[in-house]
Amino acid sequence: MDTLIAWILRAIPFGTIIMYGALGETLTQKSGNLNLGVPGIMYLGGFAGFASAYLYENTAANPSAFVTVVLALCCAFAASVIGGMIYSFLTITLRANQNVTGLALTTFGMGVANFFGVYILDGRTATQTMIYKTFQTKIPGLSAMGVPGQLIFGYGFMVYAAIVLAVILHIFLTRTRTGLNLRAVGENPATADASGINVTRYKYAATCIGAGISGLGGLYYVLDYNQGIWATTGQIEALGWLAVALVIFTTWKPLSAIWGSYLFGILYWLYQFLPTLMGFSVPGYVTDLIQMVPYVVTIAVLIITSLRKKRENQPPASLGLAYFREER
Amino acid sequence: MEYAIELRHITKTFGRVVANHNVSLAVRQGEILSLLGENGSGKTTLMNMISGIYYPDSGEIFVKGKPAEIRSPKDAYALGIGMVHQHFKLIDVFTAVENIALVLDKHEKYDLKAIKARARAICDKYAFDIDLDQKVYEMSVSQKQTLEIVKMLYRGAEILILDEPTAVLTPQETDKLFAVLRNMRADGKSIIIITHKLHEVLSISDRVSILRKGEYAGTVDTDMATEASLTELMVGKKVELNIERPEPVNRHLRLSVHNLSVTNAEGVRVLNNISFEAFSGEILGIAGISGNGQKELLEAIAGLQNVDPDSSVVYFPDDDRDSTAEQLIGKTPKSIRDMGVHLSFVPEDRLGMGLVGSMSMVDNMMLKSYGNGHSIFADRKAPRHLAEEIKESLGVVTPSINTPVSRLSGGNVQKVLVGREIADAPSVLMTAYAVRGLDINTSYTIYHLLNEQKQKGVAIIYVGEDLDVLVDLCDRILVLCDGHNNGIVDGRTTTKEELGLLMTALQENKGGAAR
Numbered sequence: 001m002d003t004l005i006a007w008i009l010r011a012i013p014f015g016t017i018i019m020y021g022a023l024g025e026t027l028t029q030k031s032g033n034l035n036l037g038v039p040g041i042m043y044l045g046g047f048a049g050f051a052s053a054y055l056y057e058n059t060a061a062n063p064s065a066f067v068t069v070v071l072a073l074c075c076a077f078a079a080s081v082i083g084g085m086i087y088s089f090l091t092i093t094l095r096a097n098q099n100v101t102g103l104a105l106t107t108f109g110m111g112v113a114n115f116f117g118v119y120i121l122d123g124r125t126a127t128q129t130m131i132y133k134t135f136q137t138k139i140p141g142l143s144a145m146g147v148p149g150q151l152i153f154g155y156g157f158m159v160y161a162a163i164v165l166a167v168i169l170h171i172f173l174t175r176t177r178t179g180l181n182l183r184a185v186g187e188n189p190a191t192a193d194a195s196g197i198n199v200t201r202y203k204y205a206a207t208c209i210g211a212g213i214s215g216l217g218g219l220y221y222v223l224d225y226n227q228g229i230w231a232t233t234g235q236i237e238a239l240g241w242l243a244v245a246l247v248i249f250t251t252w253k254p255l256s257a258i259w260g261s262y263l264f265g266i267l268y269w270l271y272q273f274l275p276t277l278m279g280f281s282v283p284g285y286v287t288d289l290i291q292m293v294p295y296v297v298t299i300a301v302l303i304i305t306s307l308r309k310k311r312e313n314q315p316p317a318s319l320g321l322a323y324f325r326e327e328r
Numbered sequence: 329m330e331y332a333i334e335l336r337h338i339t340k341t342f343g344r345v346v347a348n349h350n351v352s353l354a355v356r357q358g359e360i361l362s363l364l365g366e367n368g369s370g371k372t373t374l375m376n377m378i379s380g381i382y383y384p385d386s387g388e389i390f391v392k393g394k395p396a397e398i399r400s401p402k403d404a405y406a407l408g409i410g411m412v413h414q415h416f417k418l419i420d421v422f423t424a425v426e427n428i429a430l431v432l433d434k435h436e437k438y439d440l441k442a443i444k445a446r447a448r449a450i451c452d453k454y455a456f457d458i459d460l461d462q463k464v465y466e467m468s469v470s471q472k473q474t475l476e477i478v479k480m481l482y483r484g485a486e487i488l489i490l491d492e493p494t495a496v497l498t499p500q501e502t503d504k505l506f507a508v509l510r511n512m513r514a515d516g517k518s519i520i521i522i523t524h525k526l527h528e529v530l531s532i533s534d535r536v537s538i539l540r541k542g543e544y545a546g547t548v549d550t551d552m553a554t555e556a557s558l559t560e561l562m563v564g565k566k567v568e569l570n571i572e573r574p575e576p577v578n579r580h581l582r583l584s585v586h587n588l589s590v591t592n593a594e595g596v597r598v599l600n601n602i603s604f605e606a607f608s609g610e611i612l613g614i615a616g617i618s619g620n621g622q623k624e625l626l627e628a629i630a631g632l633q634n635v636d637p638d639s640s641v642v643y644f645p646d647d648d649r650d651s652t653a654e655q656l657i658g659k660t661p662k663s664i665r666d667m668g669v670h671l672s673f674v675p676e677d678r679l680g681m682g683l684v685g686s687m688s689m690v691d692n693m694m695l696k697s698y699g700n701g702h703s704i705f706a707d708r709k710a711p712r713h714l715a716e717e718i719k720e721s722l723g724v725v726t727p728s729i730n731t732p733v734s735r736l737s738g739g740n741v742q743k744v745l746v747g748r749e750i751a752d753a754p755s756v757l758m759t760a761y762a763v764r765g766l767d768i769n770t771s772y773t774i775y776h777l778l779n780e781q782k783q784k785g786v787a788i789i790y791v792g793e794d795l796d797v798l799v800d801l802c803d804r805i806l807v808l809c810d811g812h813n814n815g816i817v818d819g820r821t822t823t824k825e826e827l828g829l830l831m832t833a834l835q836e837n838k839g840g841a842a843r
Binding site: 176177180181183184187188190191192193194195196197311312314317325 | 379381400401402405411413417418419420421422426429430431432438463465
């Protein structure tokens with residue numbers, strides 16, 4: 001029982017990281033842009049959030065927790081939006097190939113974050129901020145109410161923010177005119193254009209805001225999940241790819257991202273908890289194999305949705321394609 | 329008199345190709361104007377400028393007497409202009425109502441129920457027949473078109489442009505569409521309809537404006553017009569209406585198809601025990617209502633289609649019937665080629681199966697010749713030569729042989745494709761809807777090319793839809809009906825009526841009694 005609880009307590013924060021990544025990417029892909037730069041963007045967001053908090057705490061005479069949190073959120077969002085803008089400019093304005101641009105952005109984001117990370121680390125192996133405590137603050141009172149309280153209320157505020165964001169995104173995409181227009185852009189930009197929708201503006205906005213949301217996943221990883229420690233590692237990259245896989249797994253539905261991300265979290269930690277739970281041990285080299293399970297599940301979903309051929313579960317029809325009005 | 333919309337001296341060019349040159353025309357309120365012209369005469373381009381897809385290089389547009397600046401489809405909507413494109417601008421995964429909601433003004437409340445109610449009212453007013461909750465991907469072509477028109481009317485379109493609306497409709501659906509258009513005209517809407525079909529022009533429109541090679545050729549009242557007078561205005565010179573049909577020479581068996589059956593992925597038998605023979609120096613027509621197995625028949629012969637067991641297609645290289653006959657079934661196009669069988673195929677889907685749209689004429693020529701020679705580098709000289717030759721001899725209108733073929737008009741694309749296929753000196757030439765969407769002059773060029781090949785001793789299989797052409801061009805005509813060989817008739821003695829009957833009514837002894 002304890003193992004199970006520990007498993008869930010591990011899976012939900014893990015899921016939250018990729019939920020942010022996936023929600024942002026869903027928004028982006030709904031506009032027809034396949035941004036494979038999610039890992040890079042999460043790096044940018046994570047680093048910008050960390051660095052701003054770290055520098056503020058180390059320079060201000062009397063740093064306030066509230067200001068630090070807002071600053072970190074804003075900086076993470078802004079840095080990720082810049083990543084999204086680079087991608088948008090290249091793919092929408094210059095009509096560069098989306099896959100190549102996305103992969104380049106991943107490399108770029110990783111490089112920038114790690115380069116300035118070395119500067120911040122300044123010879124140390126890891127650096128810590130103070131505000132991780134604010135990020136990790138559990139809901140007072142409720143989280144102390146036994147196991148259910150711990151399981152439901154025992155996380156930092158960004159876990160709940162992610163759920164709220166998923167619901168908002170769902171309502172936005174299905175119930176609002178702007179959401180309808182955005183989906184139209186991703187399905188058939190020529191039609192959207194002929195309907196008087198500004199395709200370029202929608203693509204830019206969705207991609208940049210989507211990148212901003214994805215970047216929050218990086219912020220959450222560094223300042224909560226990783227307890228405010230910056231260390232130059234490749235961990236965020238793996239999480240970024242998982243986020244992209246999650247978008248496919250959820251068949252582009254934000255609401256499914258809530259349970260989907262937690263499921264991914266459970267599957268990801270399968271290697272540590274399942275053997276304990278079942279009472280057998282697994283050699284180290286097998287754990288990497290087990291960590292692949294989320295990807296395997298994603299492939300299974302792809303196969304199933306492809307076989308069922310339900311149009312609603314297919315990716316946006318023009319995903320990955322640049323739009324040029326006068327092309328015939 | 330005030331016009332609903334008036335164009336003055338409009339010019340638009342793409343690269344070095346002039347799509348419209350100094351075009352002026354006007355539409356009155358409450359009238360149906362037909363816009364007539366050959367393929368590539370600039371009709372669609374002109375209409376795209378009214379609907380804001382393109383912007384004219386020079387010239388002015390007046391809407392209700394006031395100068396209008398139409399820079400985007402949004403501007404067009406604001407001026408009450410709506411266009412139904414040939415390729416529908418609909419989102420497949422959306423319902424009809426959602427598609428209508430897409431075009432709404434920002435300040436109108438987003439309430440799908442209210443939108444549906446208003447759309448229903450419009451449908452009732454003009455007698456449109458459509459389910460507003462249906463997803464577009466579940467709709468038939470005619471329903472999609474209806475939705476497009478409802479969409480435009482919902483947005484308050486006063487001027488409606490229809491780009492070849494009847495091309496995709498059955499005669500019954502066309503009648504329904506025309507009835508709706510007449511209702512709209514009675515309601516004071518102005519309608520511009522682009523079409524090739526002269527009898528439709530005469531039956532639906534009040535006036536006809538004609539474009540010729542991108543230039544305005546005149547406007548006539550429909551009452552005063554006849555098919556002959558319109559054709560003359562359209563082509564600019566008298567077109568020889570008789571297609572020549574030389575007598576077959578050196579006729580011998582080339583292709584023997586026996587018991588050919590094809591079952592498609594859905595388990596439907598689309599071809600049923602088709603048997604026929606094709607002879608060299610002869611054009612064998614294949615008639616039938618579209619979708620009765622023509623595509624599968626040609627693809628089966630070309631090695632592109634899986635066929636049922638016991639199907640047989642035997643190829644005879646020369647008069648000697650038995651010695652070198654080759655079975656083509658079960659072989660890929662490449663192995664058929666390697667056997668020395670020159671089978672040329674001009675498919676229906678020109679830019680999908682026939683040519684690669686984003687590649688130039690030269691590269692498209694190379695698609696057939698890249699395997700020639702022994703060098704590790706492909707020979708580019710020969711295809712370049714061939715491309716030049718085709719451009720010259722067939723009069724392909726293109727800025728250069730290095731321009732992607734998708735930028736050419738439909739007729740020019742077809743010239744490139746047919747030119748390439750006959751350059752190969754085929755022994756069997758199969759064409760599917762070779763003249764579909766082509767203007768009269770280009771069509772004649774194609775007929776002429778086919779006759780040339782025929783006289784060279786090629787066995788030609790010509791899948792066509794225009795019965796007049798089939799009767800005039802072909803030596804024998806096989807009629808497909810519901811995947812059956814419904815009879816083979818002599819092109820010289822048959823009548824359109826006979827063909828029409830064979831196409832629509834399945835005979836008892838299907839299997840081709842008449843050889």
